Amino acid sequence: MNTHNVSSAPGCIQLLQQHKKRLQDAQSRKGQCLCIQRPRDETILGFNLRRAKNQGRSSLDHSVRSSIIPPAYHPCTRSLRNLQQIMIKDLRVETHHRDTYLLLRSVTPPDEMTAILAIVEDENGDVLMLQLYNQDMDRPVEETLPEGTALIVKEPFLKLMSDGEYGIRVDHVSDVIFLSAVDERVPLCWRPQDSPNFDVSHWKMRGDELCDSAKYQLAIESYTKALDGLPNSEESTILRLSRAYALLKARRFDEALLDLNSIPQTSPSAEKALVYKVQALYNLHRYRECHQVLSCLGPESSDNPAIKDYPSRVLRRLEEQEHGKYQFKPMYQASKAFPPDLDHATYIGPVAVKPSSARGRGLFTTEAVKAGDLLLCEKAFAHLSANPEQDKNVTLLMNIETDTMTVGTQSDLIRVITQRLYQNPALIKQFTDLHHGSDSPVNVSDVDGKPVLDSFLITRIVSLNAFGCPPSSREYYLADKATRLETGNQFHSCGVWPNSSYINHSCDSNAQRSFIGDMIIIRAAKDLDADTEITFWYATPDVDDFEAHRDKFQHWGFQCDCIICQDYQNTDPTILEKRQTLRTEVRHYIQSTRQPDLARIESTVASLASTYSRPAREVPRLGIWDVQCVLAKKYLRLNQPVKATEAVFGALESLGYVIQGAKIPGAPLVIMQWGFMVDQLIEVWLVLAEAFHTVSPELEARAERYARITYKICVGEDETFEDTYITNST
Numbered sequence: 001m002n003t004h005n006v007s008s009a010p011g012c013i014q015l016l017q018q019h020k021k022r023l024q025d026a027q028s029r030k031g032q033c034l035c036i037q038r039p040r041d042e043t044i045l046g047f048n049l050r051r052a053k054n055q056g057r058s059s060l061d062h063s064v065r066s067s068i069i070p071p072a073y074h075p076c077t078r079s080l081r082n083l084q085q086i087m088i089k090d091l092r093v094e095t096h097h098r099d100t101y102l103l104l105r106s107v108t109p110p111d112e113m114t115a116i117l118a119i120v121e122d123e124n125g126d127v128l129m130l131q132l133y134n135q136d137m138d139r140p141v142e143e144t145l146p147e148g149t150a151l152i153v154k155e156p157f158l159k160l161m162s163d164g165e166y167g168i169r170v171d172h173v174s175d176v177i178f179l180s181a182v183d184e185r186v187p188l189c190w191r192p193q194d195s196p197n198f199d200v201s202h203w204k205m206r207g208d209e210l211c212d213s214a215k216y217q218l219a220i221e222s223y224t225k226a227l228d229g230l231p232n233s234e235e236s237t238i239l240r241l242s243r244a245y246a247l248l249k250a251r252r253f254d255e256a257l258l259d260l261n262s263i264p265q266t267s268p269s270a271e272k273a274l275v276y277k278v279q280a281l282y283n284l285h286r287y288r289e290c291h292q293v294l295s296c297l298g299p300e301s302s303d304n305p306a307i308k309d310y311p312s313r314v315l316r317r318l319e320e321q322e323h324g325k326y327q328f329k330p331m332y333q334a335s336k337a338f339p340p341d342l343d344h345a346t347y348i349g350p351v352a353v354k355p356s357s358a359r360g361r362g363l364f365t366t367e368a369v370k371a372g373d374l375l376l377c378e379k380a381f382a383h384l385s386a387n388p389e390q391d392k393n394v395t396l397l398m399n400i401e402t403d404t405m406t407v408g409t410q411s412d413l414i415r416v417i418t419q420r421l422y423q424n425p426a427l428i429k430q431f432t433d434l435h436h437g438s439d440s441p442v443n444v445s446d447v448d449g450k451p452v453l454d455s456f457l458i459t460r461i462v463s464l465n466a467f468g469c470p471p472s473s474r475e476y477y478l479a480d481k482a483t484r485l486e487t488g489n490q491f492h493s494c495g496v497w498p499n500s501s502y503i504n505h506s507c508d509s510n511a512q513r514s515f516i517g518d519m520i521i522i523r524a525a526k527d528l529d530a531d532t533e534i535t536f537w538y539a540t541p542d543v544d545d546f547e548a549h550r551d552k553f554q555h556w557g558f559q560c561d562c563i564i565c566q567d568y569q570n571t572d573p574t575i576l577e578k579r580q581t582l583r584t585e586v587r588h589y590i591q592s593t594r595q596p597d598l599a600r601i602e603s604t605v606a607s608l609a610s611t612y613s614r615p616a617r618e619v620p621r622l623g624i625w626d627v628q629c630v631l632a633k634k635y636l637r638l639n640q641p642v643k644a645t646e647a648v649f650g651a652l653e654s655l656g657y658v659i660q661g662a663k664i665p666g667a668p669l670v671i672m673q674w675g676f677m678v679d680q681l682i683e684v685w686l687v688l689a690e691a692f693h694t695v696s697p698e699l700e701a702r703a704e705r706y707a708r709i710t711y712k713i714c715v716g717e718d719e720t721f722e723d724t725y726i727t728n729s730t
């Protein structure tokens with residue numbers, strides 16, 4: 001939602017078409033035998049030259065990386081023992097070799113593009129390019145696929161690549177099995193000549209060395225080998241503790257907990273295990289349990305620097321998680337770090353997921369709420385922030401099947417989520433439960449002791465549930481419109497927030513989302529009864545191109561049938577045309593002179609109003625309110641506060657607000673019905689407050705209060721309200 005979709009930009013359409021054509025050409029050769037085009041040495045040399053060129057590229061160079069999502073295919077769900085080995089020479093072009101596997105060894109160091117690349121050989125010595133997608137890129141590629149790595153690719157897919165060469169493309173992480181040098185599946189001729197039969201203490205020592213050099217994934221493998229070597233119970237406890245440490249560092253928290261839970265309470269390692277447990281539970285956001293474990297720690301652990309500040313942090317997280325109490329100001333400071341991965345808990349307010357007629361599931365209020373109330377404040381499941389230092393490196397994500405192209409971090413987000421799920425399988429269900437359209441996922445959750453992960457399912461879930469986001473909504477709000485358009489990269493960052501993903505779209509939304517770093521904040525934009533479906537915009541309504549706005553929902557596979565869309569469809573096209581003509585006219589009046597003819601603008605507003613047939617309190621009039629806001633500001637500047645208040649009330653009424661006391665001098669000012677929410681209303685309420693200062697001073701504070709609530713709804717919090725307006729007015 002609001003991700004930077006550039007599918008309709010001319011250059012992008014052309015690029016998509018080129019890739020489609022290439023794919024069609026490749027498809028026309030589907031099933032053909034692989035003819036090895038180049039001798040082995042030439043293939044290796046060509047790869048190494050390209051790798052050297054790639055590595056020599058300066059980080060200052062402009063680059064466009066494109067990641068193409070090929071037609072979807074399912075991951076392998078069969079155990080390796082039920083697959084037959086196949087050789088490179090037997091592969092067929094553009095074919096998934098079901099029920100088979102390749103046994104390979106890398107014969108070059110790895111290269112890194114949007115995938116990890118290397119040349120691999122099979123036991124016949126035939127070579128091919130291997131492309132491993134969705135691997136852990138936070139780890140040096142040399143660690144993931146060092147030269148000489150033996151690996152198995154289950155049900156391989158031979159692809160004709162864009163340069164006309166062949167390659168084995170692996171999209172699903174669960175389709176690759178990396179083999180250690182001493183794995184019995186590695187052919188003898190690939191094993192080191194003098195591979196001795198190492199014992200428990202060797203692997204333990206090796207694990208410790210790898211931990212010391214921060215190679216945690218490799219350390220985990222070493223400790224596992226030590227544990228496989230039948231250690232005695234004392235050794236086993238120490239090994240599990242060491243492996244838990246490496247797992248914590250590798251952010252594999254579920255597995256770390258499994259090891260920690262197996263350590264007997266009577267063991268001398270028990271106290272250390274509790275310290276690690278605190279860290280694992282905290283990172284899994286299980287703060288209540290974390291609090292309990294903290295209370296079991298002995299006094300010597302309280303001073304342990306690794307967890308010294310945990311008691312206070314856990315208490316703050318519990319305040320957030322259980323009561324929705326956040327300190328927003330420090331969150332801005334934290335959001336300036338890169339990446340802006342904030343240490344805050346998720347609060348799920350008075351909301352619940354329920355069936356929503358014809359929209360699948362939706363999020364509903366469980367009790368009545370007031371405009372401005374916090375409904376959700378959610379930590380991202382995964383969030384990828386555009387690095388301001390690297391804005392020269394643009395990543396394009398091309399989806400040939402859906403004909404879409406997005407700019408920004410979405411392709412990395414897919415990889416990051418894949419890795420997170422692969423390393424923390426307990427999270428898979430929460431993520432794969434999210435809406436994924438008509439895709440039918442595989443029904444096998446794990447095979448050969450590892451989870452089966454479908455990266456195309458993850459891609460689809462990201463495409464339907466990710467939100468584009470600015471570094472913070474306050475920053476976005478403060479940047480004036482021109483700057484927003486000029487920099488244009490605010491939504492190159494994106495993330496997935498699972499609870500918020502259940503919210504359906506309506507152009508006439510009743511909630512607003514805002515962001516600080518990787519936290520999403522969702523507040524009610526209206527007073528809502530219990531059991532009301534919460535909705536927000538997937539794309540902001542564009543009154544001047546409403547047709548294009550409505551087309552955007554094709555991406556999500558629905559047509560909006562909200563009251564605004566219904567009214568638009570029921571309005572005669574000639575009336576819609578007249579409305580647009582009047583808007584063009586009025587824009588011209590506003591912009592053409594320094595002292596616009598306000599009477600003329602007012603009369604155009606009246607004409608615009610006549611293009612709407614239903615009352616504004618039923619259907620917001622999106623084509624008028626902005627003109628009335630301009631009028632209000634102009635009248636205030638001309639020192640005509642009464643006219644300014646009239647224009648403000650006109651704008652609010654056009655947006656569907658019903659305000660008691662608006663036109664009765666001295667009567668209290670109360671919003672009886674909240675209308676359409678836009679962030680420009682913050683200033684509109686402040687214009688009203690300023691006008692009231694002269695004409696109805698007793699109402700000034702009330703208007704300011706509504707400005708503050710509007711600010712809270714649009715920016716996410718109101719702690720910075722004074723800072724924003726004091727700074728802005730000086």
Ligand SMILES: C[S@@+](CC[C@H](N)C(=O)[O-])C[C@H]1O[C@@H](n2cnc3c(N)ncnc32)[C@H](O)[C@@H]1O
Nearest residue numbers: 359360361435464465501502503504505556558
């Ligand atoms: C982010 S999910 C929202 C939650 C989803 N309804 C579910 O069941 O999980 C987006 C999907 O919800 C559905 N949806 C959202 N807004 C809708 C609307 N106004 N009308 C119909 N379907 C809608 C579409 O299928 C869309 O692809």
